[in-house]
Amino acid sequence: MNEWSREKSCKGLSVALVPTMGALHRGHATLIKQSVAENDLTVVSIFVNPVQFGPDEDYESYPRDFERDLSLCKKEGVDVVFRPGVSEMYPEGAGNGTKVKVGEIASFMCGAERPGHFDGVATVVAKLFNILLPARAYFGLKDYQQLQVIKRLNEDLNFGIEIMECPTAREPDGLAISSRNRYLEKNCRRQAPYIYKSLLGAAEKIVKGEKSVEKISSFMKEFINKHIDGCSIDYAGVYDSLKLQPVNKIEGDVLLAAAVWVGRARLIDNVVVDKNE
Numbered sequence: 001m002n003e004w005s006r007e008k009s010c011k012g013l014s015v016a017l018v019p020t021m022g023a024l025h026r027g028h029a030t031l032i033k034q035s036v037a038e039n040d041l042t043v044v045s046i047f048v049n050p051v052q053f054g055p056d057e058d059y060e061s062y063p064r065d066f067e068r069d070l071s072l073c074k075k076e077g078v079d080v081v082f083r084p085g086v087s088e089m090y091p092e093g094a095g096n097g098t099k100v101k102v103g104e105i106a107s108f109m110c111g112a113e114r115p116g117h118f119d120g121v122a123t124v125v126a127k128l129f130n131i132l133l134p135a136r137a138y139f140g141l142k143d144y145q146q147l148q149v150i151k152r153l154n155e156d157l158n159f160g161i162e163i164m165e166c167p168t169a170r171e172p173d174g175l176a177i178s179s180r181n182r183y184l185e186k187n188c189r190r191q192a193p194y195i196y197k198s199l200l201g202a203a204e205k206i207v208k209g210e211k212s213v214e215k216i217s218s219f220m221k222e223f224i225n226k227h228i229d230g231c232s233i234d235y236a237g238v239y240d241s242l243k244l245q246p247v248n249k250i251e252g253d254v255l256l257a258a259a260v261w262v263g264r265a266r267l268i269d270n271v272v273v274d275k276n277e
């Protein structure tokens with residue numbers, strides 16, 4: 001892949017990377033379409049990265065459907081699908097080699113609930129960047145904190161890659177599309193869009209002038225608990241849109257974000273509120 005990418009770049013062709021864990025859906029397709037439209041060559045990587053899963057998380061049961069993924073990539077005009085094996089990526093055993101340690105940005109939100117998760121993400125993405133040498137790489141705003149972690153990785157370790165952000169693709173009822181949505185049973189699936197509705201409701205209050213972080217956070221939590229039976233909220237609140245730490249007051253751009261267990265699925269979603277809009 002490294003040689004292939006160097007050769008293409010030498011010929012003046014732009015190589016772009018869309019990193020994924022497979023089980024591709026319309027959200028991934030948004031990134032792929034944008035990359036295919038903006039670059040000469042698009043590589044989609046498919047790798048369920050063991051190093052970013054905690055010991056009790058869903059690494060084993062994470063959906064894998066390579067044949068379907070391949071046909072989606074073909075349909076979208078992807079040039080190369082890169083699917084390395086775990087032992088190729090981690091010859092010394094997953095988690096035993098050199099790792100990237102993400103800074104403070106990884107200590108809030110999902111980072112607080114999933115220790116080591118973003119170090120695992122940054123490690124695999126750094127490896128993919130070095131293997132595939134892309135000029136651009138595409139990431140979804142759905143995983144907002146991941147996107148900020150990657151932007152920092154790119155700057156802090158001087159990869160010099162153009163990081164492209166793509167909007168969140170949603171189901172018609174507002175639920176952010178995710179590979180983990182297939183874990184949702186019927187009733188959970190019906191109620192899951194209330195996570196996004198809580199973010200929209202909170203955003204509306206802020207735009208109308210609400211300045212209290214406590215009131216916004218309580219509104220989100222109460223709304224989610226009221227509409228989603230038996231859910232468990234990992235976090236729901238107001239964060240700095242770049243540093244990702246919880247804010248004390250609402251001024252300028254803020255990030256509204258939530259992570260909620262709905263049945264077997266841990267769902268995340270976010271919106272950025274720009275008060276100047």
Ligand code: AMP
Nearest residue numbers: 020021027139140142143167168169177
């Ligand atoms: P994953 O396969 O879940 O690791 O996701 C691979 C990439 O697709 C990441 O950059 C995600 O942020 C992005 N992605 C996943 N779901 C969506 C979505 N619903 N809308 C936009 N991007 C998404």
